[in-house]
Amino acid sequence: MIKPTLRWGSLTPIRQVRRIIIHHPGAVRYSYLQVHNQHRGQGWSGAGYNYYLQKNHEYYELRGLNVGAHAANNNSDSLGVCVEGNYDVEHIDEELFLRFVQEVRKLMRQHGLTANDVYRHSDVGNTSCPGRNFPWARFKRLIGQTEEVKSIVYGPKEKEVIYVKAGDFQWASGKERFEQILNRHGNSNEQEAYKNDELTVSDAFGVLAKGVLAEPSQTVPDTHKEAWEDLTKRGVFNGKNPNHPITRAQQATVAKRIEDGM
Numbered sequence: 073m074i075k076p077t078l079r080w081g082s083l084t085p086i087r088q089v090r091r092i093i094i095h096h097p098g099a100v101r102y103s104y105l106q107v108h109n110q111h112r113g114q115g116w117s118g119a120g121y122n123y124y125l126q127k128n129h130e131y132y133e134l135r136g137l138n139v140g141a142h143a144a145n146n147n148s149d150s151l152g153v154c155v156e157g158n159y160d161v162e163h164i165d166e167e168l169f170l171r172f173v174q175e176v177r178k179l180m181r182q183h184g185l186t187a188n189d190v191y192r193h194s195d196v197g198n199t200s201c202p203g204r205n206f207p208w209a210r211f212k213r214l215i216g217q218t219e220e221v222k223s224i225v226y227g228p229k230e231k232e233v234i235y236v237k238a239g240d241f242q243w244a245s246g247k248e249r250f251e252q253i254l255n256r257h258g259n260s261n262e263q264e265a266y267k268n269d270e271l272t273v274s275d276a277f278g279v280l281a282k283g284v285l286a287e288p289s290q291t292v293p294d295t296h297k298e299a300w301e302d303l304t305k306r307g308v309f310n311g312k313n314p315n316h317p318i319t320r321a322q323q324a325t326v327a328k329r330i331e332d333g334m
């Protein structure tokens with residue numbers, strides 16, 4: 073979390089955080105500073121959101137625990153959390169979405185809130201915010217996961233598989249592989265949480281997803297090994313990315329190579 077130095081007008085601390093309200097700025101590219109300057113320009117004390125996640129994954133504390141200006145008549149007991157983009161016209165990037173899930177989960181934990189306390193701006197105001205394409209049902213499902221990974225990630229000295237189940241996803245991996253991915257793709261908060269045994273399911277899933285997206289597994293499952301090696305030797309496949317999905321066009325090439333007797 074980055075706490076930038078900004079000039080603010082007068083701010084009032086929130087007495088008790090009872091809700092989280094989710095927003096998009098409604099602009100495909102919009103930095104936290106643009107938000108701040110725009111809102112100041114409107115005569116507000118500064119950026120109206122409490123927290124802001126940019127598309128480059130930089131996560132900013134703006135109003136923090138001071139009363140925001142993000143949802144009319146709903147600011148005094150809520151945190152406005154905003155993710156850069158215009159989800160009326162675009163679809164949110166998967167990694168950004170998972171990061172956003174993680175950050176909202178952290179705020180829920182800090183303030184003792186459940187998924188029932190998390191709303192869209194459009195639930196409390198006349199707006200489409202956070203956008204018609206924002207995957208709200210999936211978001212609610214992921215932030216509602218309560219199981220902690222420590223119950224399914226085995227202790228540091230054990231060699232068992234890590235099994236992560238969150239929402240639509242299941243992922244199994246060796247502990248060493250997981251740690252590799254965490255070291256390569258995790259952020260320092262996630263590494264800290266892992267050390268302290270506090271990583272949540274969606275945190276761990278986020279780490280795994282980042283690793284999986286970045287480096288598709290090159291391990292061929294035993295049941296397909298013989299066929300894979302044989303067809304690779306014959307040049308039907310190039311031997312790369314055995315776990316990537318295949319398109320219809322690629323399938324046509326494969327069929328043609330077989331027909332041509334490769």
Ligand SMILES: [Zn+2]
Pocket residue numbers: 094095096142193199201202
């Ligand atoms: Zn909004």
